[in-house]
Amino acid sequence: MTYAADLHLHSSYAMATSPSITLESMASWAAVKGIDVLATADFTHPAWLAELKAKLEPLDDGLFALRARAPAAARFVLGTEVSCVYAQDGRTRRLHLLVLAPDFAAVDRLCAALAPHGKLASDGRPTLRLSAREVVAAALGADARCEVIPAHAWTPWYSVYGSKGGFDSLAEAFGDMAPHVHAIETGLSSDPSMNWRVPELDGMSIVSFSDAHSPSRMGRELTVFEGEPSYDGLRAALADGAIAYTVELHPEEGKYHYDGHRKCGVCQHPAATLQTGERCPVCGRKMTLGVLHRMEALAGRPAAVERRPDGMLSDPSGVRPPFRRLVGLETVIAEAVGRGRATKGVREIFTRLVESVGNELRVLTEAPIEAVASLAGERVADGVARSRAGDVAISPGYDGVYGTVRLWETERIMGEPSEGAPA
Ligand SMILES: [Zn+2]
Numbered sequence: 320m321t322y323a324a325d326l327h328l329h330s331s332y333a334m335a336t337s338p339s340i341t342l343e344s345m346a347s348w349a350a351v352k353g354i355d356v357l358a359t360a361d362f363t364h365p366a367w368l369a370e371l372k373a374k375l376e377p378l379d380d381g382l383f384a385l386r387a388r389a390p391a392a393a394r395f396v397l398g399t400e401v402s403c404v405y406a407q408d409g410r411t412r413r414l415h416l417l418v419l420a421p422d423f424a425a426v427d428r429l430c431a432a433l434a435p436h437g438k439l440a441s442d443g444r445p446t447l448r449l450s451a452r453e454v455v456a457a458a459l460g461a462d463a464r465c466e467v468i469p470a471h472a473w474t475p476w477y478s479v480y481g482s483k484g485g486f487d488s489l490a491e492a493f494g495d496m497a498p499h500v501h502a503i504e505t506g507l508s509s510d511p512s513m514n515w516r517v518p519e520l521d522g523m524s525i526v527s528f529s530d531a532h533s534p535s536r537m538g539r540e541l542t543v544f545e546g547e548p549s550y551d552g553l554r555a556a557l558a559d560g561a562i563a564y565t566v567e568l569h570p571e572e573g574k575y576h577y578d579g580h581r582k583c584g585v586c587q588h589p590a591a592t593l594q595t596g597e598r599c600p601v602c603g604r605k606m607t608l609g610v611l612h613r614m615e616a617l618a619g620r621p622a623a624v625e626r627r628p629d630g631m632l633s634d635p636s637g638v639r640p641p642f643r644r645l646v647g648l649e650t651v652i653a654e655a656v657g658r659g660r661a662t663k664g665v666r667e668i669f670t671r672l673v674e675s676v677g678n679e680l681r682v683l684t685e686a687p688i689e690a691v692a693s694l695a696g697e698r699v700a701d702g703v704a705r706s707r708a709g710d711v712a713i714s715p716g717y718d719g720v721y722g723t724v725r726l727w728e729t730e731r732i733m734g735e736p737s738e739g740a741p742a
Pocket residue numbers: 400415470471477
């Protein structure tokens with residue numbers, strides 16, 4: 320048995336999120352996207368937690384259902400994200416952690432333990448004056464079944480390996496608590512094959528979630544787990560790497576893939592930075608070193624990945640779960656019809672496809688191309704086929720600027736070193 324999970328989401332109580340996020344809209348969008356299990360998000364926020372307690376009914380497997388919904392609808396798992404800001408070894412550290420909990424009693428104990436260290440009511444993703452190690456200890460103290468997952472583990476500003484406030488190893492970040500961390504989240508700017516290069520992650524589950532700040536972005540990255548869709552099943556899957564596959568954006572689409580300086584429009588491959596130094600070639604300030612740069616610094620081996628006939632990308636040694644790189648359906652339709660993603664025309668085609676095929680994940684991965692063509696026209700079908708084949712051109716993201724994907728252009732990736740340049 321497999322199930323698709325998106326365990327990094329936010330409520331409307333988190334900064335910079337859409338006011339349209341409610342438990343009801345999350346559940347409806349989960350069905351549209353093909354998500355079976357989703358995080359409640361933000362359980363440390365008192366007002367959102369009160370809403371969770373009022374609206375969610377505990378099932379006997381550690382997951383939750385909306386009281387007003389039919390039993391077949393998406394299940395929730397109690398999950399949140401916290402931001403740790405603290406000093407260690409003379410440097411300021413900033414990193415985000417996802418926390419999962421089995422029941423409201425555990426959440427209450429954890430919130431009571433965290434409350435003295437930050438203002439839980441100020442943000443759905445609260446800032447805590449606690450170390451990564453202390454958060455794991457607090458979570459396990461609240462309930463030994465809690466899970467802590469380093470969020471978007473490579474992004475520069477707030478992550479365990481980030482160039483600005485991170486560490487060079489999980490052992491350094493988590494100390495004696497490191498063995499209790501079973502998984503890391505790739506973040507949008509890295510994908511599993513990049514993480515396979517890091518020896519310290521050999522025994523870890525590599526998971527992907529959306530970090531959506533609006534419901535329509537849910538599931539843009541997700542993890543398809545194997546086994547029982549229950550809280551303990553999920554814990555076991557994280558600990559054992561029981562993952563059927565993950566769904567990824569192209570990592571170049573993430574906001575921090577390349578190095579660069581947004582103000583000056585400077586975006587470059589880390590190979591160029593290694594040659595010219597970390598200063599912006601326009602203004603002379605320090606550039607933001609991206610995910611690829613950190614990966615190159617900490618990787619112990621070269622990249623190895625191969626494309627299977629079914630479009631999955633896999634580890635040639637067969638040890639790791641495979642993954643898919645996909646372009647979101649709205650993006651495919653928008654480029655196919657030459658209109659903005661948020662336009663009515665794009666929305667109509669999206670809805671028609673999803674309602675006929677079942678959900679977005681099925682449209683993107685399984686639906687026969689002829690069926691997509693008959694519902695949405697040849698060009699949209701061609702776009703879906705191109706997405707499945709990885710036949711796309713991308714301008715990589717850098718310093719907070721999202722990368723852009725184009726399906727019908729084959730221009731070279733911007734800033735990519737020419738052949739023969741040092742990697
Ligand atoms: Zn985060």
